[in-house]
């Protein structure tokens with residue numbers, strides 16, 4: 039750490055007793071760990087019972103308890119706050135697990151979260167239900183989305199890809215087996231490509247096939263060509279690629295049917311209706327299809343274009359409806375996704391369960407992405423500031439939503455990861471005609487000096 043940073047940290051340290059005002063600190067994580075966390079822990083422990091009481095998070099004691107307190111302990115009977123199960127500090131905040139007494143529910147605690155944040159002087163308090171009767175207060179000491187640093191412990195599993203940071207300091211991951219298809223929306227310069235870049239960077243390391251559809255002539259996805267099994271850079275190619283994907287999906291269903299037949303006739307092996315139940319040796323590799331700017335795919339100028347567009351929408355709808363079982367997942371990105379894109383567009387949108395909406399310019403776009411999730415989520419998406427690219431509202435069909443922000447990742451870094459994992463590109467004959475050309479990396483050229491050096495003694 040350089041001297042300037044130490045001074046930046048040291049100055050507010052000197053006045054720490056005055057409060058946790060560290061909006062101007064360069065390294066908020068370090069400041070929080072050194073000052074914020076001990077102060078907040080102290081405040082929490084000393085004021086817990088009274089804070090919960092004034093925030094309306096206590097219940098009257100049971101009659102037995104009231105009797106014992108009055109007669110045995112000879113104390114005044116106090117209302118009962120939730121029992122503290124665990125308190126843990128972290129580099130971004132503090133976590134407190136509470137056992138709720140009868141009469142309180144997680145929504146009561148969530149409704150009081152703003153009051154709790156002010157009482158304990160933390161940046162935010164988020165409430166997560168761990169199991170019935172147990173909630174976790176996830177407090178962040180500072181705005182963790184200002185400079186995104188992914189937590190050290192990341193969610194993992196087959197087809198689980200950590201892609202951004204949630205506002206409560208935990209990692210936001212795309213879990214393709216839980217939410218197979220997703221839609222990412224956002225205005226110009228809102229951070230959609232950064233989101234896809236982070237996804238590709240993580241997916242590139244997994245044993246999956248990556249398929250790109252980038253009708254902006256491939257400017258976003260061509261750098262990742264070494265790791266792509268297929269790439270379409272105009273609507274004509276995209277139409278062919280979608281047909282090939284539907285063919286691949288049908289072949290995989292045939293494979294599943296054959297395996298079911300064998301399992302039924304030999305009573306040897308489990309009967310399964312999705313590829314994850316197949317033994318490793320016969321299981322086809324999962325395919326993630328990444329569509330950048332879906333509107334480009336649907337643009338039409340002539341009648342022939344319209345026919346092609348209708349066919350592509352039909353193929354995408356078929357994939358969205360059925361391909362989950364055979365391990366083909368869709369990740370669609372665009373500025374808008376409404377009925378104006380043509381017949382079938384809203385039907386396709388309804389199949390894309392995962393929703394990530396970056397800054398949008400109008401309420402209608404927010405509604406396209408989050409309207410069927412919650413009105414608050416829609417409002418949150420329209421309120422994202424223009425100077426915060428990469429911040430988005432992520433929701434899913436369960437009605438839950440949260441603010442997220444992707445880590446700043448360069449195309450160069452992502453392309454390097456793709457090159458390093460080029461050996462993971464699986465053999466998929468159906469997609470072979472769409473395999474992008476991978477440019478050879480030229481060896482560094484020796485620079486020939488224009489002027490011949492001459493000895494000074496000449």
Ligand SMILES: Nc1ncnc2c1ncn2[C@@H]1O[C@H](COP(=O)(O)OP(=O)(O)OP(=O)(O)O)[C@@H](O)[C@H]1O
Pocket residue numbers: 224225226227228229230231232233427428429443444445446
């Ligand atoms: N998470 C982030 N943190 C910091 N800066 C970001 C983040 N995400 C995006 N940006 C910056 O915002 C700008 C726009 O990002 P990006 O290209 O991803 O937006 P976009 O929505 O794809 O834009 P367009 O639709 O115009 O292609 C870029 O300069 C990028 O560096």
